[in-house]
Amino acid sequence: xxxxxxxxxxxxxxxxxxxxxxxxxxxxxxxxxxxxxxxxxxxxxxxxxxxxxxxxxxxxxxxxxxxxxxxxxxxxxxxxxxxxxxxxx
Numbered sequence: 363x364x365x366x367x368x369x370x371x372x373x374x375x376x377x378x379x380x381x382x383x384x385x386x387x388x389x390x391x392x393x394x395x396x397x398x399x400x401x402x403x404x405x406x407x408x409x410x411x412x413x414x415x416x417x418x419x420x421x422x423x424x425x426x427x428x429x430x431x432x433x434x435x436x437x438x439x440x441x442x443x444x445x446x447x448x449x450x451x
Contacts (some may be wrong), residue, residue: 417424427433436442 418428
């Protein structure tokens with residue numbers, strides 16, 4: 363009887379001692395997984411930015427497209443007509 367009680371008390375003490383560490387380990391594991399996903403997202407974004415940088419550095423057609431679409435630029439002596447739909451004014 364005393365042996366069983368001693369074993370039960372030992373198990374309870376071990377549980378009390380190791381539960382906080384186990385709980386913290388679980389939280390850190392979840393955080394590690396979230397950070398790993400974020401790293402993968404950032405790697406993909408970085409790859410896309412490197413590709414766009416390459417296009418902006420070397421591809422004159424792409425540079426012109428960006429200048430026209432994003433910067434609203436036009437060639438010299440070129441007339442640009444802007445069509446505005448009703449409600450977008």
